Amino acid sequence: MIRPARLVASLVVALLVVSACASIPESSVPKAVKNVGEINPSTPISPPPVGTDPLALVRSFVDSAAAPENNHESARLHLAPAVGRDWSPAPSMLIVDNVDTIPAPQQVALPDGVQVVTLQADKVGRLLPDASFVPESGEYQAQVRVERQADGAWRIATPPPELVVSRGSFDRVYRAVPIYFLDHDATGVVPDLRYVVAQPASTLPRRVIDLLTAGPSEGSGSAMRTAIPAGVHPKTNTSEAAGDGALEVNLTELGDVSRETRRLIAAQVVFSLQSVSTARVRLKEEGMPLLPEAQDLRPTDLASYETDNAPRADLPGLAVVDERLVSLDRNALPVPGPAGSGEYDVVRAGQSPDGSQIAAVTRRPGGVVLRVGRYGGQLAELPVVGVDMTKPTWRGRDEVWTAVDGREVYRALVSGNSWSAQRVDARELTAGSPVTDLRLSRDGTRIAAVVGGQVVVAAVSDQDGRVAVRHPTILPSPHDVRITGVEWLRNDTLVAITDSNATPVYELSVDGYRWKQYTAANLGQPLRAVTVAPGGRVVVADHSGLWESRDTDDVWALLQVPIGGNSLPFFPG
Incomplete structure (x- = not known):
């Protein structure tokens, strides 16, 4: 029986760009990096055990195909000799999970010594020739013809049309x-x-x-x-x-x-x-x-x-509480200026990496507007308005982004003492479901978003003075949980919150290959926000307060600040 597909993904191929700096040479075109044919003496290569039946043979083939030694000799030994001599694996590698084999239904009788095996599995993703991973969606199925050889051993006569590798074997061979x-x-x-x-x-x-x-x-x-x-x-x-x-x-x-x-x-x-x-x-x-x-x-x-700059340790972080900004310290005092006094009705906010600037989404008749300015001062109202906006996210100290009504992405730029706003070409990101969260990486090269309840990572392309969001890739979540928020833990790692009681928080690699769940202890749904504090501490907000964890195995501890539930914490960035 074929299992439902657990993974949904999209892949968009990207092109290299030339450098924007005259002293930096043009980027080179990626070249396929072929697997090395050397023998690893610690991994003996041997044929399948004597007596292996056709179903087990096909599973063993998939479980050995990741090993590249001698041009995938471990997998080649599962093939009939004539087939093995001509077999040339594709340069890319399809990684699958939950591998199963069953006898294929036959419309006509097969000759003695011939069986057809149905190989079925859940797709995880693909390792491309440049050694990068991209997720793939759906189920994989192939018909594999197996024939008995003259010595009585079963061998594969028609292997799958592409190099199919079990996730377990990939994890053993690759890092x-x-x-x-x-x-x-x-x-x-x-x-x-x-x-x-x-x-x-x-x-x-x-x-x-x-x-x-x-x-x-x-x-x-x-x-x-x-x-x-x-x-x-x-x-x-x-x-x-x-x-x-x-x-x-x-x-x-x-x-x-x-x-x-x-x-x-x-x-x-x-x-x-x-x-x-x-x-x-x-x-x-x-x-x-x-x-x-x-x-x-x-x-x-x-x-x-090194551009993986964590929030400054001397900045305590801020939170939106009752539509005003307060400091995330033991006193939880309002920040100076109109953002903390209640003059602005603050819905969401973000602080620049150096702490000097504040961007706030504030209420106005009929919706919200984006304001930007110096910490503790007046925040200029920009011509960025809508019914709703995502939490502002910073690219350095002079540029801040937000998604408006889930469909348009804007960035505000400072020149001298004034701010201006312009629309970002994010059509590839917003072509489907609405964007409900948007976070720039600290290095400014990528963006992570929540789109239709899934994490999407995309490149931020700077070309000829134009900035665009390109090549979005969906990172399918385990168990089909719905993602409600995302933040950058490091430049190659994200943390995401979900609507699941069993798995409320995940750490995941930026390419979506690795997902690791945090413990659910002490947290209650719904989770309202996620942010990352100095030292890589993950902070989430639920109905009862703010909770922090330093590692996926840690029990969530209540943050010692006098702030109750329904607050929206954030740290610079």
Whole structure:
């Protein structure tokens, strides 16, 4: 029996863009990163056990297909010899869950020694040739012909038309690695999540550098850039230098690039390697130091380029309580100025990352209006009006976004002492259901939204002075729960609240592959808001008050502030 599909997803292919900065070279076109054919001595390759029946053989085939050694030899050994010699797996990989096999119904009698097996599973998503993951929807089903060989063993004569891999085997073979590229204004580095073969561990640095020099993934290409010129690749194998254990990366000639571009390249390399090696990075160009003043580098040496800036620890956070802003400290005093005095009827609000600016959605006759200004001062009323608006979300200190009536996205920009507003081209995001929550990543390259009760992540594209939301991808939630709010935990991780009593809060990777639920203890529905405090503390609001958790395994603890239920907390960003 075929199970109902649990996953719904959309995939839009993206193109790379050229850099907006003259000193930064154009982004290189992504290249397919092929699986390495080397043998991993820790994973023996052997044929299916003697006596494996056709149903078990097909399940075993799916469970071994993730291993890339010797061009997927583990999976190839499940095939009839003549078929195995010609089998050429597709460069992409379909990941499935809940794999099952049943005898296929037959309209005509089959010859002796021939069976047709129906392979059925739930689609999880696809690993693309550039090693990025995208969700896919629905059920997977294929008819697999199995034949008995001369030695009595069953082997597959017609394998599935694509490389189908069980989620369990994918998790055993692959690991997630953030590859770092440049943010929208080419001043810092941001992660682009990829999946690489985990063993042999000694090859991980080489795999990471190959992905880095190939450029951003398809889905991130319009939002991220690279300082590495097109055509530049490792000149020698990325490996530990003899004698001192430093990890040596020797690139081919970069050409005429500035010192700042070289530092950006160093930041991309060092931050990309940090998750696969703790060694110092010795970065070279044609055998000579890339940065003569600093030959061996660690992430701390390039910390100024890291854009995953958490809320400032000295800012207590704010909350909307009874349509005025109050501070999230032990006294919960109203903030200075009209936003705290009650002069404005505040519906939702957001604070700039440095704490200096406030954006507030306030009531007006017939609906709401967006106001922006300095913390504690008057907030200028902008020509952004509607029946409802999402909580304002900041892109740096000079730009704030909101979705109006679920259909239009606006951004407000400051020039001197005045603010102006303009509509963002977000048609790809708003073409379906209404947008009920909208949050910019701290690096400004991506946006997370709640659209029709699902999390959607999209690229924020800056091209020729125009900003647009491109390539939205739905991240299907486990158990088909309805998402009611979303926030960025880190630049590659989100936290989402739901309408479910059993699974009210999730942590999820930005590509939707990993979902991990928080405990439900102490929380009551409905959850009204989610935000992230300094130190990665997740704060949610329910009918009884504000609750915080530092980890998915922690029990929710009541935030020690004199604020009751129905408040809307938020931290800068």
